[in-house]
Amino acid sequence: MHLNLKNTFTNLPADPEKENYRRQVLKACYSYVTPKKTAKPSILHVSDEMLESLGISKAESQSDEFRDLFTGNSNYPDSTPFAMCYGGHQFGQWAGQLGDGRAINLFEVEYNNKLWAVQLKGAGETPYSRSADGLAVLRSSIREYLCSEAMFHLGIPTTRALSLGLSGDEVLRDVMYNGNSAYEKGAIVCRAAESFVRFGNFEILAANQDHDTLKELTDYVIQQFYPHLGAPSKEIYLAFFKEVAERSMEMVLGWQRVGFVHGVMNTDNMSILGLTIDYGPYGWLEGYDFGWTPNTTDSQFKRYRYGTQGEIVGWNLFKLANAIYPLIGEAEGLQDALEDYKDTYVQRYNKMMLEKLGLSLSFEEENAFIQQLEKVLHKTETDMTIFFRLLSNIQKENFQIPLTVVKDAFYAFDDMSEEVKKQWNDWFDKYLERLDLEQDSDQDRKEKMKKVNPKYVLRNYMAQIAIDEADKGNYDMIEEFYQLLKRPYEEQPENEKWFAKRPDWARNKVGCSMLSCSS
Ligand code: AMP
Ligand code: MG
Numbered sequence: 471m472h473l474n475l476k477n478t479f480t481n482l483p484a485d486p487e488k489e490n491y492r493r494q495v496l497k498a499c500y501s502y503v504t505p506k507k508t509a510k511p512s513i514l515h516v517s518d519e520m521l522e523s524l525g526i527s528k529a530e531s532q533s534d535e536f537r538d539l540f541t542g543n544s545n546y547p548d549s550t551p552f553a554m555c556y557g558g559h560q561f562g563q564w565a566g567q568l569g570d571g572r573a574i575n576l577f578e579v580e581y582n583n584k585l586w587a588v589q590l591k592g593a594g595e596t597p598y599s600r601s602a603d604g605l606a607v608l609r610s611s612i613r614e615y616l617c618s619e620a621m622f623h624l625g626i627p628t629t630r631a632l633s634l635g636l637s638g639d640e641v642l643r644d645v646m647y648n649g650n651s652a653y654e655k656g657a658i659v660c661r662a663a664e665s666f667v668r669f670g671n672f673e674i675l676a677a678n679q680d681h682d683t684l685k686e687l688t689d690y691v692i693q694q695f696y697p698h699l700g701a702p703s704k705e706i707y708l709a710f711f712k713e714v715a716e717r718s719m720e721m722v723l724g725w726q727r728v729g730f731v732h733g734v735m736n737t738d739n740m741s742i743l744g745l746t747i748d749y750g751p752y753g754w755l756e757g758y759d760f761g762w763t764p765n766t767t768d769s770q771f772k773r774y775r776y777g778t779q780g781e782i783v784g785w786n787l788f789k790l791a792n793a794i795y796p797l798i799g800e801a802e803g804l805q806d807a808l809e810d811y812k813d814t815y816v817q818r819y820n821k822m823m824l825e826k827l828g829l830s831l832s833f834e835e836e837n838a839f840i841q842q843l844e845k846v847l848h849k850t851e852t853d854m855t856i857f858f859r860l861l862s863n864i865q866k867e868n869f870q871i872p873l874t875v876v877k878d879a880f881y882a883f884d885d886m887s888e889e890v891k892k893q894w895n896d897w898f899d900k901y902l903e904r905l906d907l908e909q910d911s912d913q914d915r916k917e918k919m920k921k922v923n924p925k926y927v928l929r930n931y932m933a934q935i936a937i938d939e940a941d942k943g944n945y946d947m948i949e950e951f952y953q954l955l956k957r958p959y960e961e962q963p964e965n966e967k968w969f970a971k972r973p974d975w976a977r978n979k980v981g982c983s984m985l986s987c988s989s
Contacts, residue, residue: 473577474581475548475580476585478578479552479554483498490597492598495569495598499687500553500555501552502550502551503551505543505594506595506604507542511537511538512537513540514635514657514948516634519619523662524586541593541636542590542658556570558738572591572592572596572599574593575588575666586662587665588632592656605656607654608937614661617928620928626728627743629662632662634658635658637655637658638656642654646980667741668739669738669742672687672688676795684794688710688797695742704800710794714742715811718740721746728754729776731753731779732779733768734750735782737790740786750765751764755776756972757851757853757854760776764984765987780819784812823840826923828862829904830909839897846897850880850885852879855929856878860878862915863916872902873894924959926955930982932968934982
């Protein structure tokens with residue numbers, strides 16, 4: 471297996487200490503560290519697309535060499551694995567140094583003119599592991615592996631996954647933090663992205679008042695990933711910030727569009743490239759509910775609930791602005807950019823919602839019209855994915871009562887009160903009025919709507935089925951969902967069974983609607 475290594479990140483200042491023990495790291499962006507050898511490594515799944523992206527053949531992916539490399543059991547020649555140093559605001563509070571506690575970067579690969587940073591998640595302790603073990607378990611690794619690839623196919627910026635492996639070691643976890651620890655299978659995901667740099671990489675340097683390294687890191691990120699902005703200077707730092715804001719907005723609008731709830735939007739989980747990163751206790755909306763969060767750790771304040779994700783990105787950008795402020799020395803431009811984010815977000819959100827509804831014309835009362843829909847969607851439990859997909863079947867000359875077209879999206883349609891039915895019919899009246907003003911034929915609108923309203927997402931109970939089967943040693947569901955979610959917007963008649971509301975057994979099952987950070 472030949473990989474075209476190209477080091478870029480490791481040209482930044484390294485921690486001189488080579489021993490692997492927990493510590494505070496100063497004046498450096500990363501520490502060298504080698505993955506831990508594991509008892510009996512095996513590869514459960516590989517992403518054929520990521521193989522191709524990295525220039526690895528299918529045959530090579532079946533070799534012992536591949537298995538050992540991507541489970542951390544061998545070192546690629548001339549590579550120097552490392553863990554990144556970053557800090558972060560967790561649930562609104564500055565948490566100090568965090569860093570790659572269970573991720574180890576193997577190397578960067580350049581292939582077809584594209585740079586990929588390749589890292590293992592769950593490959594053992596690093597200087598940043600704090601009180602934890604640096605390991606990952608199978609359930610959360612399956613969730614990250616499947617969801618990051620699914621997100622890519624939904625057209626939402628994300629880190630990718632190359633492989634999912636078992637370490638052969640057992641890992642102790644207390645799933646619901648209630649004192650019931652148990653051993654689980656250890657797993658390792660190899661993930662890849664243009665870069666894994668986070669807002670937190672900047673924040674830790676600013677917090678340590680290490681402005682020299684902060685400048686080096688910022689200049690590196692601009693030159694490597696935002697080269698079109700031009701040579702770094704005060705103006706360019708501001709332009710860089712604006713583009714990070716723009717990309718982050720693009721990402722979160724994507725989440726809102728498909729009903730993805732990240733669950734832990736701490737600043738250490740915010741990519742500087744606007745990629746969805748760190749798939750932990752994330753979830754997918756079943757009932758359309760602004761107040762929903764999958765993360766039990768956040769159940770009290772619901773800081774990271776579906777309805778606030780856009781706002782939280784703004785809050786996180788504010789923390790990034792503070793971190794790079796020393797390079798600019800003037801707050802005004804950054805403040806304007808943050809204000810701009812807030813205003814633009816509302817406009818772009820409405821535009822995105824109109825697109826979901828198949829409406830191309832903006833109109834004065836669009837905000838009220840969208841809110842009216844959101845309000846009535848909250849009144850009864852309504853499956854988001856199914857609702858918007860079925861809505862594409864509405865016809866201008868409505869031969870059918872519109873509400874019956876989307877009937878299957880409701881969990882208890884027959885119990886719907888007359889009052890709520892009336893609210894639906896009022897909204898549909900307006901919707902039909904808007905449709906009348908549009909040029910598109912029913913068929914054209916339907917095709918457009920199907921490109922923004924996925925038919926298949928990784929429903930929470932689906933991930934759990936893949937996990938339960940994998941626990942029994944059957945990995946077929948991983949492959950089934952991997953293939954299914956490669957074409958989320960397409961009709962797949964053979965897979966119609968996954969276009970279905972959450973079954974009753976999944977309603978209150980751990981892993982299906984409730985997840986903790988214990989991965
Ligand atoms: P997360 O919110 O899962 O992205 O993780 C927050 C921080 O905790 C990061 O610095 C992680 O590297 C660290 N962390 C989470 N789980 C572990 C673990 N099992 N071992 C070491 N560090 C961990
Ligand atoms: Mg993280």
